[in-house]
Amino acid sequence: QSNQFCEAGIGYSEAGCGISSSTKLLIKGGTVVNAHHQEVADVYVEDGIIFAVKPNLKVGDDVKVIDATGKFVMPGGIDPHTHLAMEFMGTESVDDFFSGQAAALAGGTTMHIDFVIPVNGSLIAGLEAYEEKAKKSCMDYGFHMAITKFDDIVSRDMEIVVKEKGINSFKFFLAYKGALMVNDELLLEGLKRCKSLGALAMVHAENGDAVFEGQKRMIQLGITGPEGHALSRPPVLEGEATARAIRLAGFVNTPLYVVHVMSIDAMEEIAKARKSGQRVVGEPVVSGLVLDDSGLWDSDFATASKYVMSPPIRASGHGKALQGALSNGVLQLVGTDHCAFNSTQKAFGIDDFRKIPNGVNGIEERMHLVWDTMVESGQISITDFVRVTSTECARIFNIYPRKGAIIAGSDADIIILNPNSSFEINARSHHSRTDTNVYEGRRGKGKIEVTIAGGRVVWENNEVKVVPGSGKYIETPPYNYLFSGIDKADASYLSSLNAPVKRSESTTSSGRHSY
Numbered sequence: 001q002s003n004q005f006c007e008a009g010i011g012y013s014e015a016g017c018g019i020s021s022s023t024k025l026l027i028k029g030g031t032v033v034n035a036h037h038q039e040v041a042d043v044y045v046e047d048g049i050i051f052a053v054k055p056n057l058k059v060g061d062d063v064k065v066i067d068a069t070g071k072f073v074m075p076g077g078i079d080p081h082t083h084l085a086m087e088f089m090g091t092e093s094v095d096d097f098f099s100g101q102a103a104a105l106a107g108g109t110t111m112h113i114d115f116v117i118p119v120n121g122s123l124i125a126g127l128e129a130y131e132e133k134a135k136k137s138c139m140d141y142g143f144h145m146a147i148t149k150f151d152d153i154v155s156r157d158m159e160i161v162v163k164e165k166g167i168n169s170f171k172f173f174l175a176y177k178g179a180l181m182v183n184d185e186l187l188l189e190g191l192k193r194c195k196s197l198g199a200l201a202m203v204h205a206e207n208g209d210a211v212f213e214g215q216k217r218m219i220q221l222g223i224t225g226p227e228g229h230a231l232s233r234p235p236v237l238e239g240e241a242t243a244r245a246i247r248l249a250g251f252v253n254t255p256l257y258v259v260h261v262m263s264i265d266a267m268e269e270i271a272k273a274r275k276s277g278q279r280v281v282g283e284p285v286v287s288g289l290v291l292d293d294s295g296l297w298d299s300d301f302a303t304a305s306k307y308v309m310s311p312p313i314r315a316s317g318h319g320k321a322l323q324g325a326l327s328n329g330v331l332q333l334v335g336t337d338h339c340a341f342n343s344t345q346k347a348f349g350i351d352d353f354r355k356i357p358n359g360v361n362g363i364e365e366r367m368h369l370v371w372d373t374m375v376e377s378g379q380i381s382i383t384d385f386v387r388v389t390s391t392e393c394a395r396i397f398n399i400y401p402r403k404g405a406i407i408a409g410s411d412a413d414i415i416i417l418n419p420n421s422s423f424e425i426n427a428r429s430h431h432s433r434t435d436t437n438v439y440e441g442r443r444g445k446g447k448i449e450v451t452i453a454g455g456r457v458v459w460e461n462n463e464v465k466v467v468p469g470s471g472k473y474i475e476t477p478p479y480n481y482l483f484s485g486i487d488k489a490d491a492s493y494l495s496s497l498n499a500p501v502k503r504s505e506s507t508t509s510s511g512r513h514s515y
């Protein structure tokens with residue numbers, strides 16, 4: 001592999017890395033794009049913060065100047081959905097908080113939010129384990145927390161992680177029976193607790209009991225290869241779980257975030273709920289937007305197994321519909337679900353698709369693929385590109401405008417994209433530790449030539465320059481914008497319950513209402 005990045009302990013010292021020590025930067029003459037506006041302007045950065053965004057800024061000789069004429073200067077991507085060093089299906093995803101983040105930076109993503117998995121149901125033990133994993137971070141990151149059981153201790157610990165540990169979102173897996181899956185009773189308890197804490201509930205929406213049944217059917221039919229994965233968990237099971245989670249969140253009146261929306265079935269449930277005014281966020285992932293399930297039928301196991309993720313990559317047609325939903329606002333932001341396993345790990349399931357570790361790469365490829373698929377094709381504007389890859393994530397997880405914006409006072413997480421250059425993806429040159437890439441051979445227009453994270457140039461001239469330990473944990477505060485006014489909806493619900501009682505109290509002796 002020609003992967004190039006500095007990692008202390010494997011042959012490079014910090015000084016030898018050529019890490020930019022400049023704390024002052026001027027990005028000159030580019031088109032600065034925010035989610036709401038674009039203009040030609042210079043961007044001046046000092047000590048990791050954007051100081052000024054104005055045309056024709058003058059600076060001293062001690063400032064590193066980057067010419068961005070003819071290019072787009074945009075907020076670094078924020079990936080809302082990753083699994084670095086995740087222990088899952090008897091193994092651990094190969095990209096850790098260093099290699100996964102180095103890959104992210106090479107692809108223009110400057111922050112991600114990873115899922116803490118509890119240890120034997122304990123949130124605090126899980127968080128401690130992830131804090132340890134994240135010590136080698138080279139870019140900013142936040143955490144979501146998965147909930148895998150519910151009791152008084154979990155309820156108390158949810159409050160601790162929100163109020164003291166800076167986590168504002170909890171994920172419930174409705175799939176992975178016998179492992180991470182929760183039932184409806186637990187989901188309801190969790191939704192209520194999320195609401196009381198102003199925390200966002202997230203769901204992996206597939207009916208885990210039905211998937212289990214689907215898997216048994218496949219094995220009985222003698223279908224043991226990777227295609228059995230897709231056949232055992234069809235879109236209807238994703239649609240059912242999405243609808244159920246939406247209805248239960250509506251019953252509790254708390255906002256809901258549906259992760260990795262992969263099918264028309266799930267997307268249409270989200271569209272219906274949003275149309276009715278319910279606070280539901282839908283997150284497609286890049287694999288669901290740009291791939292189809294044909295790879296799962298490849299006769300070569302190594303090729304087919306690399307596409308195994310859950311919910312499965314769907315038949316062609318679903319991806320196109322998800323792209324449409326992203327462009328018309330039914331879906332709001334794009335994640336990756338980056339959970340990379342190498343071909344040795346994928347081969348655990350050579351005789352039985354149920355044992356193939358679920359997950360695909362994407363943290364490095366997301367920005368380029370969304371640009372090429374959505375902007376180059378004319379489906380979304382450049383400002384919308386910024387919104388779906390960065391700003392909306394910052395808003396939902398309540399860190400805007402510190403993140404997700406190029407304005408004075410924001411963190412200096414910035415990318416420079418050349419729309420006239422092109423990218424090509426392959427496992428030989430990617431920065432992930434996995435030996436395969438589900439986007440192998442893809443080319444497209446638009447190349448992220450420079451990534452600046454925390455005010456330092458970390459990707460330039462096709463080289464990543466980072467050191468472990470330089471990334472910061474970003475706390476995400478509760479009560480994001482989705483919660484505003486939610487108490488008013490509660491009040492009107494309660495008054496609607498009271499109404500018949502009042503009526504019967506004021507009913508006249510003739511049985512007629514007095515009003």
Ligand SMILES: NC(=O)NCCC(=O)O
Binds near residue numbers: 337358
């Ligand atoms: N998606 C997947 O296949 N693996 C990661 C875990 C999850 O998000 O379900």
Ligand SMILES: [Zn+2]
Binds near residue numbers: 204259260310311
């Ligand atoms: Zn999931």
Ligand SMILES: [Zn+2]
Binds near residue numbers: 081
């Ligand atoms: Zn995931």
